[in-house]
Amino acid sequence: RSLSTTARKSLTVGLIPADGIGREVIPAARDAILAVQNELPPVSFVDLLAGWDTFTRTGTALPAETVKTLKQECDCALFGSVSSPSRKVAGYSSPIVALRKELDLYANIRPVRSVSADSSKPPTTDLIVVRENTECLYVKDEKLTTGEHGKEARAIRLITERASTRIGRIAFELAKARPRKLLTIIHKSNVLSVTDGLFRESVRAVPPASNGAFDEVTIEEQLVDSAVYRLFREPQIYDVMVAPNLYGDIISDAAAALVGSLGVIPSINAGDNFVMGEPVHGSAPDIAGKGIANPIASIRSAALMLRHLGYASPADKIDKAVNDTLAPGKVLTADLGGTSSTQEVTGHVMKLIQA
Amino acid sequence: RSLSTTARKSLTVGLIPADGIGREVIPAARDAILAVQNELPPVSFVDLLAGWDTFTRTGTALPAETVKTLKQECDCALFGSVSSPSRKVAGYSSPIVALRKELDLYANIRPVRSVSADSSKPPTTDLIVVRENTECLYVKDEKLTTGEHGKEARAIRLITERASTRIGRIAFELAKARPRKLLTIIHKSNVLSVTDGLFRESVRAVPPASNGAFDEVTIEEQLVDSAVYRLFREPQIYDVMVAPNLYGDIISDAAAALVGSLGVIPSINAGDNFVMGEPVHGSAPDIAGKGIANPIASIRSAALMLRHLGYASPADKIDKAVNDTLAPGKVLTADLGGTSSTQEVTGHVMKLIQA
Ligand SMILES: CC(C)[C@H](C(=O)O)[C@@H](O)C(=O)O
Numbered sequence: 288r289s290l291s292t293t294a295r296k297s298l299t300v301g302l303i304p305a306d307g308i309g310r311e312v313i314p315a316a317r318d319a320i321l322a323v324q325n326e327l328p329p330v331s332f333v334d335l336l337a338g339w340d341t342f343t344r345t346g347t348a349l350p351a352e353t354v355k356t357l358k359q360e361c362d363c364a365l366f367g368s369v370s371s372p373s374r375k376v377a378g379y380s381s382p383i384v385a386l387r388k389e390l391d392l393y394a395n396i397r398p399v400r401s402v403s404a405d406s407s408k409p410p411t412t413d414l415i416v417v418r419e420n421t422e423c424l425y426v427k428d429e430k431l432t433t434g435e436h437g438k439e440a441r442a443i444r445l446i447t448e449r450a451s452t453r454i455g456r457i458a459f460e461l462a463k464a465r466p467r468k469l470l471t472i473i474h475k476s477n478v479l480s481v482t483d484g485l486f487r488e489s490v491r492a493v494p495p496a497s498n499g500a501f502d503e504v505t506i507e508e509q510l511v512d513s514a515v516y517r518l519f520r521e522p523q524i525y526d527v528m529v530a531p532n533l534y535g536d537i538i539s540d541a542a543a544a545l546v547g548s549l550g551v552i553p554s555i556n557a558g559d560n561f562v563m564g565e566p567v568h569g570s571a572p573d574i575a576g577k578g579i580a581n582p583i584a585s586i587r588s589a590a591l592m593l594r595h596l597g598y599a600s601p602a603d604k605i606d607k608a609v610n611d612t613l614a615p616g617k618v619l620t621a622d623l624g625g626t627s628s629t630q631e632v633t634g635h636v637m638k639l640i641q642a
Numbered sequence: 643r644s645l646s647t648t649a650r651k652s653l654t655v656g657l658i659p660a661d662g663i664g665r666e667v668i669p670a671a672r673d674a675i676l677a678v679q680n681e682l683p684p685v686s687f688v689d690l691l692a693g694w695d696t697f698t699r700t701g702t703a704l705p706a707e708t709v710k711t712l713k714q715e716c717d718c719a720l721f722g723s724v725s726s727p728s729r730k731v732a733g734y735s736s737p738i739v740a741l742r743k744e745l746d747l748y749a750n751i752r753p754v755r756s757v758s759a760d761s762s763k764p765p766t767t768d769l770i771v772v773r774e775n776t777e778c779l780y781v782k783d784e785k786l787t788t789g790e791h792g793k794e795a796r797a798i799r800l801i802t803e804r805a806s807t808r809i810g811r812i813a814f815e816l817a818k819a820r821p822r823k824l825l826t827i828i829h830k831s832n833v834l835s836v837t838d839g840l841f842r843e844s845v846r847a848v849p850p851a852s853n854g855a856f857d858e859v860t861i862e863e864q865l866v867d868s869a870v871y872r873l874f875r876e877p878q879i880y881d882v883m884v885a886p887n888l889y890g891d892i893i894s895d896a897a898a899a900l901v902g903s904l905g906v907i908p909s910i911n912a913g914d915n916f917v918m919g920e921p922v923h924g925s926a927p928d929i930a931g932k933g934i935a936n937p938i939a940s941i942r943s944a945a946l947m948l949r950h951l952g953y954a955s956p957a958d959k960i961d962k963a964v965n966d967t968l969a970p971g972k973v974l975t976a977d978l979g980g981t982s983s984t985q986e987v988t989g990h991v992m993k994l995i996q997a
């Protein structure tokens with residue numbers, strides 16, 4: 288299996304809607320892929336289980352069967368969203384965190400772009416959060432002990448040169464392909480001089496592209512607290528932001544707030560051999576099952592996934608149809624101030640793709 | 643030494659301007675205290691050293707003399723801001739983080755409130771971030787090793803029942819004194835079930851006040867990533883937010899962005915026996931020495947410190963003068979869109995206090 292299109296005779300997509308609105312928006316993403324299938328090798332879909340609901344029924348949040356099928360039969364996947372228990376439940380562990388690790392999907396790429404009705408004006412927010420996806424506090428190496436003054440819990444925050452270098456390389460590649468070619472490294476090395484120090488140094492030390500192209504990239508740095516502050520005050524200062532896992536999680540939600548709704552922010556979890564699209568929003572139990580969830584984040588995640596697989600033209604078609612749906616501001620779900628249903632928005636995007 | 647006013651025959655305030663604009667704004671805070679001294683026991687000030695500049699001249703960022711004087715001679719202190727080197731410098735370590743630990747100032751209290759010109763309308767943002775101030779990743783227990791694939795760095799994130807309970811108690815006390823009596827616990831227990839699990843459970847388990855008053859407090863919870871998102875979208879849903887150290891650092895900067903400028907956000911670092919005021923902003927090397935830094939955050943920090951020491955009336959006077967300066971929007975520093983200097987703003991506030 289390879290990420291180069293030439294080697295691919297067919298395209299098998301794993302579908303893991305998981306919980307809540309994931310079940311309503313992943314079908315929309317599948318429809319978007321079907322709508323551009325004439326530009327793809329023969330596409331097939333495999334439905335796979337994961338999530339809290341799966342846990343309550345089967346005792347595991349990520350069945351071995353799901354991982355096996357993804358590894359052996361799929362070229363890529365689309366993941367919906369998971370509901371998590373608010374208290375620790377024995378045996379339960381977040382399936383999305385586990386999948387990222389199992390499939391070594393080390394780069395979480397989250398483009399955040401405002402949609403302005405006037406397409407001649409540049410968007411006010413246009414950035415990509417590149418989040419390291421396998422380590423930091425997400426290694427989930429935690430211990431509980433009892434000390435003199437009660438319980439004590441410790442978690443390990445792991446930052447390695449290898450993971451920081453490979454996420455740095457992805458960030459440089461994305462930055463050099465953009466007009467501004469600006470890369471901002473997010474860290475907190477004024478407190479975490481060793482771990483975040485290693486992160487920033489490893490990113491800075493990414494070897495130049497063979498054609499020297501990284502030389503053109505301007506590197507800046509920002510402490511995570513002031514990065515969030517400045518993101519709200521002057522989002523236009525950012526182009527590509529690269530961050531360790533937890534800061535990336537927070538920064539991408541912060542950036543999403545700038546463009547109107549988490550419901551429009553796509554992501555991919557990308558590794559060297561696999562890519563998984565995932566809307567940035569959660570399972571939204573409060574609106575699940577009502578048919579009003581915004582399908583845009585998932586549809587865009589499908590486009591981002593196709594682009595990463597090498598299919599730029601069908602990805603462009605999906606993205607254009609999405610932008611042409613959002614810009615007039617007529618067919619919108621409630622999170623964007625509209626009254627359209629998930630189906631109406633999806634239908635509108637499909638119509639524009641096929642137009 | 644006690645935080646009850648009755649025991650106090652005099653008030654000795656340590657002044658630690660540290661670096662950058664800290665040196666311009668701490669004098670303004672001192673002036674504010676002097677302006678209300680007729681309502682205080684005899685006040686004296688002690689100038690103390692700390693910071694990057696101190697490090698480059700003396701080899702230590704926090705001289706033992708400073709800590710000793712604070713402990714033995716001062717009732718409280720005002721800290722400015724520190725510049726940090728962007729690379730790890732042998733022997734350098736953040737003096738503010740060290741002071742919080744040395745003096746066991748376990749609660750970092752950061753009220754964030756919008757100033758609206760129309761004082762009859764409620765402010766859109768009116769919340770308090772209560773940040774645990776001694777542990778989490780700020781224990782700075784980091785190690786660097788070399789593994790098969792290069793360097794590996796690990797940091798310990800420590801969360802104890804004791805520290806979570808005592809910060810929880812402060813948060814409950816603050817919440818119960820406010821009209822809405824709402825407390826939101828910020829965590830990421832969907833990933834950090836052990837450490838953040840302990841934090842949320844310890845806060846929830848804070849024993850009720852002797853008069854049962856905590857019963858009136860409504861408890862909510864929010865994952866840190868969505869808390870930042872919602873902070874930008876619907877800040878009015880928050881009243882008091884309590885968070886482990888690092889989330890609190892990020893959340894308070896995020897909240898600051900909502901009200902116009904970090905330059906107006908005060909804080910105190912409070913322990914059972916000492917309190918230290920500190921503007922939330924940094925040392926701002928880009929504008930340092932120009933006389934244009936906003937003194938409001940420091941002046942408000944002085945008021946917050948006095949209030950915590952039991953001097954509500956002089957604190958009210960300072961706060962009112964600050965609000966009456968900000969609301970008309972005429973005497974403002976550049977960060978708020980004005981053209982006034984640090985001295986002009988300070989002078990205006992002093993005039994209103996004495997009016
Ligand atoms: C559900 C949760 C474990 C996840 C994360 O923290 O990575 C989510 O917030 C995300 O951003 O994908």
Ligand SMILES: CC(C)[C@H](C(=O)O)[C@@H](O)C(=O)O
Pocket residue numbers: 477478512724736738739891922
């Ligand atoms: C200067 C830095 C160590 C500090 C912190 O992270 O606590 C600052 O950001 C703050 O919020 O007071």
